[in-house]
Amino acid sequence: MKRYDPQKEEILSAGIDIGTSTTKVVISKFSLMNMAGGTHMPRIEIIDKEILYRSPIFRTPLQTRTSIDIEAVEKLVKQEYQLAGVSPSDIKTGAVIITGETATKENAQQMVHQLSDHAGDFLVATAGPDLEGIIAAKGSGAYEYSKKMGKTIANIDIGGGTANAAVYKSGRLLGTCTLHIGGRLIEFNGGTIQSISPPILKVLENMGMSLEEGDRRDESKIKKITDFMADSIARMLNRNVSEPDLPLLLGHKPNWLEDIDAIMFSGGVSECLYEHEEHAASQTQYDDIGQMLAASLKECKALLEWEWVTPVETVRATVLGAGTQTTEISGATIHVDGRDLPLRNLPVYQIPFGHQLEEGLSRISQAVEEALDVYDSQREGINFALYLTEIPYLGFRDVQTLAHALMDAVKTKPKTDQPLVIILESDHAKVLGQTLKTVNPSQTVICIDQINVEHGDYIDIGNLLQTSVVPVVIKTLTFHH
Structure with a gap:
C-alpha cells in the first residue's frame, strides 16, 4: 500500500480450524477504505473480502486419544502458509478456532494459544461451542441468508464431535445450542467398533441397547443411534429437548424464542449431504458414522417439516467464518500507543451510564472493584477492558471529570x-484518551470506539494499521472438559 494514501489499505487474514476430524487453513485479503467524505470524520470499513487460498482438508493430528500432536499441527500450518505464499508476519488478523471434541483434549488450550502466537502478528485463539456455531453460520451463508430474506434460519454445523446450532433472523443472532452429535462419536476399524464416545454410551444405556468397543459392526443398531441423533436435532430446533436427549446436550438448552422458518446444515457431515468438495481437495478417509448420520438427517420426517436451504460452504464453513467473519475495525479517531499492541484475551466489564453523566460516574469505582473480583480475584494483575455505554453528550469539562474518575x-x-483499556460505543475515544494521558502522563492508555461488545466477552486488539485503525476480534474462550 502507498504510504501517502491512508484512505485505503489491504491486510491479510488467516483462518485455522482444528476440529475433531479435520484441520483446515484459509488465507483471505481484506480491503479497507475510508467511507466518509473528505470533510467528515474518517470511517474506515472493510469493503471487500477475497479468499486467496484454501488448504486441502487434513485429518487432525493426534498423539493419543486425549492429546493433540501440536508439532504436527504447527508443521501442517507452516506448510500451507508456504504453499499460499505468505509468512506469519504477513498475517494481520484472523482466528485459530478449536472445535468439537478437540477442545476437550488435555493440551487443547496450550495448542491453540501456541499456534496463535506463531502463526501471525495478530491471530487470536478461540474456543467454545456457542462461538463455533456463530462462526459456522457466518461461513455457511446462513447469516447472510437471514439478512437477505428476513427469515428465521437455524444453521446446524455437524462435524466429528458436535452439532452447533446458531439461529439468526434478519442478521440478528437469536440463540445457540450444542449437542454431542457428530460423525466420529462412533469409529470403526474395518468390521469392528474401535471407539464409542461417553455421551453415546449413555444414550445406548437409555435405549436399552448394548454396544461396546470390539463388537462387530451392527448396521441396524447403529442406524437406530443415528436416527435418534437426527430426531434429537429436530427436538432441539423446536426448543423441546426431552429427558432422553440430555446426555447429548453440551451446555445450555436452546435459548431462542422465535419459531424457525428454515434450516441449513454445514460441517463435515453436511458434506456427506451435498458433496461440495472436489475429491482432490480432501486428503481424509473416515471409518465412522458420518455417512449414516447424513442418511438419517435426510430421512428424518421431523426435519423435513422445515425448508432446507443449501449452504454456500459445508465442511469449510467454520474455517471460512474464522478467517473472514471474526474481525471488526475500530473507529479512526482512537487513542492507542502502538508499543502496547497487540493485546489479547482481555475480559470486558460493562459500565452503563444510562445517558446520565452523574449516574455513570457514580458506578465507575464500584465497577472496577467488581471487575477485579471477577477477573483478578487473586490480585495477580490480570488486565481487563472497561466498556462505557449509554454515555450522554460530553462537553470539555465533562470529559475531564470522566478522565479523573477513571484514573x-x-x-x-x-x-x-x-x-488502561477503554472501549466506547460513542465517538469519544481520541479526546478521552488524550485527556487520560494529560491527567496521568505515565499511564499507558488504549482507548477505542465504534465497537459493540457485551459484558463478559473477551476482546483482542491488533496492531495499529496504516489507516489509523486497529483490528478487533470479540470472542469467547471456553475449553469444555
Whole structure:
C-alpha cells in the first residue's frame, strides 16, 4: 500500500480450524477504505473480502486419544502458509478456532494459544461451542441468508464431535445450542467398533441397547443411534429437548424464542449431504458414522417439516467464518500507543451510564472493584477492558471529570503500569484518551470506539494499521472438559 494514501489499505487474514476430524487453513485479503467524505470524520470499513487460498482438508493430528500432536499441527500450518505464499508476519488478523471434541483434549488450550502466537502478528485463539456455531453460520451463508430474506434460519454445523446450532433472523443472532452429535462419536476399524464416545454410551444405556468397543459392526443398531441423533436435532430446533436427549446436550438448552422458518446444515457431515468438495481437495478417509448420520438427517420426517436451504460452504464453513467473519475495525479517531499492541484475551466489564453523566460516574469505582473480583480475584494483575455505554453528550469539562474518575478508580488495580483499556460505543475515544494521558502522563492508555461488545466477552486488539485503525476480534474462550 502507498504510504501517502491512508484512505485505503489491504491486510491479510488467516483462518485455522482444528476440529475433531479435520484441520483446515484459509488465507483471505481484506480491503479497507475510508467511507466518509473528505470533510467528515474518517470511517474506515472493510469493503471487500477475497479468499486467496484454501488448504486441502487434513485429518487432525493426534498423539493419543486425549492429546493433540501440536508439532504436527504447527508443521501442517507452516506448510500451507508456504504453499499460499505468505509468512506469519504477513498475517494481520484472523482466528485459530478449536472445535468439537478437540477442545476437550488435555493440551487443547496450550495448542491453540501456541499456534496463535506463531502463526501471525495478530491471530487470536478461540474456543467454545456457542462461538463455533456463530462462526459456522457466518461461513455457511446462513447469516447472510437471514439478512437477505428476513427469515428465521437455524444453521446446524455437524462435524466429528458436535452439532452447533446458531439461529439468526434478519442478521440478528437469536440463540445457540450444542449437542454431542457428530460423525466420529462412533469409529470403526474395518468390521469392528474401535471407539464409542461417553455421551453415546449413555444414550445406548437409555435405549436399552448394548454396544461396546470390539463388537462387530451392527448396521441396524447403529442406524437406530443415528436416527435418534437426527430426531434429537429436530427436538432441539423446536426448543423441546426431552429427558432422553440430555446426555447429548453440551451446555445450555436452546435459548431462542422465535419459531424457525428454515434450516441449513454445514460441517463435515453436511458434506456427506451435498458433496461440495472436489475429491482432490480432501486428503481424509473416515471409518465412522458420518455417512449414516447424513442418511438419517435426510430421512428424518421431523426435519423435513422445515425448508432446507443449501449452504454456500459445508465442511469449510467454520474455517471460512474464522478467517473472514471474526474481525471488526475500530473507529479512526482512537487513542492507542502502538508499543502496547497487540493485546489479547482481555475480559470486558460493562459500565452503563444510562445517558446520565452523574449516574455513570457514580458506578465507575464500584465497577472496577467488581471487575477485579471477577477477573483478578487473586490480585495477580490480570488486565481487563472497561466498556462505557449509554454515555450522554460530553462537553470539555465533562470529559475531564470522566478522565479523573477513571484514573482514581484504577488506582486499586495491583499493576498500575499495565495499559488502561477503554472501549466506547460513542465517538469519544481520541479526546478521552488524550485527556487520560494529560491527567496521568505515565499511564499507558488504549482507548477505542465504534465497537459493540457485551459484558463478559473477551476482546483482542491488533496492531495499529496504516489507516489509523486497529483490528478487533470479540470472542469467547471456553475449553469444555
